[in-house]
Amino acid sequence: MSWVIRVAHGARAKSAAQLSAFLMLFTPLSCRRMSLTPDPDSPTWLKRFWWLLAAVFIARVGVMLLFVNGADLAGDEAYYWDWGRRPDWGYFSKPPMIGWMMGVIGWLTGNAEWGVRFAALLLGTATLVVIHRIALVLFDARTAFLTAVLVLLTIANAGLNLLLTIDAPLLLCWTLGLLLFWFAAQKPTCNTRWIALTLVIGLGTLSKQMMLAFPLLMLAFAAVSREDRPLLRNPRLWLTILAGMAFIIPVLKWNQEHAWITLEHTKHHFDTQSLGFGQWIGRTLENVGLQALIYTPVTFVALVAAMLAAVRHRSKLTRPALFLLLASAPALACFALLALRQRINPNWPAAFFVPAIVLAAAWMRGGLPSLANPGWQRWSLRVGGAFVIIVHLALVIVFTTNLKVVNKLASIRGWREAGIEAQKFLDQVPRPEQTFVMVLSHRYHAAQMAFYMPSHPRSYRWEPSGTPQSQYEVWPGPEERLGHDALILDPSPGRGLLENPVFTAAFEKIEHRGDIRIVLGQQTREFSVYLGTNLKSWEPVRP
Template sequence: MTDSSPDALWNRRFAWLLAGVLVFRLGFMLFFTSQADLAGDEAYYWDWGRRLDWGYFSKPPMIGWLMGLIGRLTGDAEWGIRLAPLLFGTATLATLFALSRRLFGSATAFLAALLILFTPGNIGLNLFFTIDAPLLFFWSLALLLFWLAMEKPTCLWRWAALTLTIGLGTLSKQMMLVFPLLMVVFAIVSRQDRALLRNPRLWLTVIIGTGFITPVLWWNTQHDWITLEHTKHHFQGDKLDFVDWLGRTLQYPALQTLVYSPLTFAGLMTVLFLSVKSCRLLDRRSHYLLLCSVPALLAILGLSLRQEINPNWPAVFYVPAFILLAAWLTGKLPFTARPFWKTWPLRVGIAFFVLAHLAVGAVLLTDLKGNKKLKKLHEMCGWTETGRQAGAFLDRVPRPQNTFVLTSNLRTDAAQLAFTMPQHPRVYRWERSGQVLSQYEVWPGPEERLGDDALIFQNGREKPGNVFPAISTCFEKIEFLGQVNVTLGKGDPRIFDVFLGHRLHKWVKPGKAPATPTAPAP
């Protein structure tokens, strides 16, 4: 007999919602994949996946490991890379429904899922495979598991699952290291949970979970702490005049409004403000969500006063805020939402959801996708054809077994060539500054290919027909072979000058002395 209770009804509705969303997004993903190539960062992470390690230039290893797994399972198919964020996003939505249902019931959980689902940011999260997809899943799962562990603090398996989740999240992005801190702080401030401070399971979870960062730290000790050096650049403020400072500062809330849709974002800010104002009236459930959102959001807001903030940085701290918003709209908080807030945020969110998909479809099916004013989509266009033309040059080199691919372009260009050339070659990159600015400078460079030839790709607009002198002096001679020229709709074409460098005799690795066959000691 079918359970006809209200909770069972909302559970079935969510199951149908999740299934419908999965089918729709699968279809949209296949359409998107047929019309646009990988984003530059996706190709870059894919290249990481071909050389598995305990760390990479800017991130812990999880995204590289996942890319490597996907490449091996799908034969480096683009649809496989696109499928991964869809599966992570679906699992995240199911996890958040489970957490919201545990806290406030199935009706509130269903509304929380809808509010999250109908945000522009959620569309991107399910379409592009970056570090945010696994991070948000592990963060959401940690929120659920910590609550379950607090409900039954003697259950070893709940703590073990939480430990593993924190560890895997830590291997996904450094932001996960904040979660164990939030656990300890909540145990301190919550009278009902203060006994956790005497529970060894809590401390073992914190120590072992954060301990997953150990191999990443070890890897960094072998590479001059390059990830730390890179991360430091995110927290360096620029000196700006008042007008530029004001514009940059206002950019942060403006982007958050676009990511979460205007009224939903306004609702999030409203419920957080009212919750802080009425903090003493809230129960333990709301205190938990409040602690896991407000302090970090305020810290990032303060940081926005001195530097530019990437729109994805605060994403994990909005997760509990969405549950609070749904609880407010369903009357589960001690202050009442007006009728306006109960209807319009979701209506506007649905409108944004529909318009965003229609807009992407319209752009991809017209020449607008090649318009350089649409920078992100413009950068994703034409790479399949670029790789085909580049691969044809590699097929014609005189010494194919002794020829490597070299580019002087951006790291994303190097990654796109590696992914889209039919041969999937190992691509080396020359960094003109002589600094380590990407994973390509961390890996061994062409110094390991002394005596070999190089197929060199260089931006055709920088030095047309001439390779950079710093590159040409490393070879016995340089031969101009032609161009890769790909039309990008109404935008400027992508042009690479192609050269063949004969017999590499030296190479200067960033931060190192020149590598030569004899390399005598000075």
């Protein structure tokens, strides 16, 4: 295999008995273990995987610490952290899992940045272990090792292990779902496996709406795979689907009580606009280009080639290959068609790329009816490795040389300093116990200030449209603080707030208290600071 795979050549083989003990992991203990006949090299490749995983984990801890030292939380991370301070069954745009997770992380680590970063690393590492396990169960140890390396050598995986978003718990639940459904299909009478799958579907549904598509995958495989069609007559399959999706009932109830705010927000993801032919071509190529970038170009093309090869020889596919094809190609084809209509966020189809990568690794290793040219594996690893090395070197250079001229990086820098300066103003107000913080403009501003002001104050946000545009408008607003003062942070230039009729009418008096200015290379992060005295009235935001 290629140089990436040869890095672990010095590892000694374990015995077949040790392999069998390892393969019992993730297999429900109350049901008889599946018989396994590993090839003689399997223990060696398994040991290589664990050594590789340990080395990558240590390296990523180093990158994490560098990132924590040189960058602040991303806007979404701070936003979800603020959700975690008020656990609920739903939030403006997402199911509740990410908020619950952030609440637990904040409680365990004292609201430390490293806690958020380390949680992302743990979830990403666990997902990689499950992906390796899927390939191991469906094919063999060499294919599983290659799958893990292909995953590691993508920019998408690097980001998953560094930034904590809703995709981290979703992908863990999705991959566990694939593994557990395969186990259940192997022994349909094993109740333990179906119960575990039910729990995973339920937790995934609480993580991201995309998990609602997982039962369709199960039904498609049961319908298409001749050997598995009896599953459609197995009540365990239907009970698992119904019980797993029932986890969303409290979320639906919460949405009903809040004017279906999450559904309304989700609908806007499918808004489109009329474009000229040139603009349409540009947007379509942008969608494809972003996917090729985050999965690295050669690997991305290899995934497409593997799926096309599997479709061409679908009548000759083994059950494992058919399972992976149905778990990836139909959904990715739907996203490809959707990309012709609108812009696609790069993370939307992420769950379906997981089985596609396993399928591509099997194709490269001869696990499909048509064998891939050896160049696919060699160049996928070389180009993927080059991309990932370049990305990590760029991070090291940026954060060790204090380079602050990149716009995207500037968006995650300077918040800590701004929060400390804002806290100084809050500490000097005349009525500290009766003063709340209001942050204007984007929701990220309110979230970042809530996180980085040392006192972590409850942060309010003013929405000029008068309709909910974030979770801050779903929660009670300043109307619950009548008679109190407000420290108002406005990132807009000038001092227009002193003439804004909404604020001059709401407060007894508004005065400018100073400015916050954080230099970020060629850019600055600025806030004008005001003190509103004695809130007299405030119009609540209504859905």
